[in-house]
Amino acid sequence: ETGVTQTPRHLVMGMTNKKSLKCEQHLGHNAMYWYKQSAKKPLELMFVYSLEERVENNSVPSRFSPECPNSSHLFLHLHTLQPEDSALYLCASSQGREAFFGQGTRLTVV
């Protein structure tokens, strides 16, 4: 248990669906992150929120839309995804130089 909880753990969605991934941290951290982990590729940083403001967007397609309503919660809204978006999506939080990760959501786009 790392103090970062992601739901759901698994998600299968069609290309026309809209779904959301949720991340919650109970560590009092001030920064939260979304990463994408695909097979045989390095982890890709998608978005960073610091003090609830988006401070980094690494050229992520607009079909991924993050939301950070408060310092404990982070969402990733998904719509009209492609099969190549199938991956493990990891949330992390940090305060200082140490990041803590959730268990991830395994997303399959069919």
Next chain:
Amino acid sequence: GDSVTQMEGPVTLSEEAFLTINCTYTATGYPSLFWYVQYPGEGLQLLLKATKADDKGSNKGFEATYRKETTSFHLEKGSVQVSDSAVYFCALSAMNTGFQKLVFGTGTRLLVSP
């Protein structure tokens, strides 16, 4: 830009063997260095870290020393167990204003057999 290079896997060892997983980095400034471990079906867990040159991070029998002169942070363990089978990620972090930006290697899968 900053980058991390890890040895390709998988690394296959018998129980009680010595483990080394190589990691080198390229970075401007003075990053912190990390090893994360990912067990099957799980997220990443911080295994150990080092924040300045010559620091040695250690945890659960694993060690790594921050070598600035060779820009390396190799992971070692004297005697591996079957339960150590996982994917190991080397990473560096350069703090930006108020948040850290982790750069990961591609990961090295370790398989330990009884």
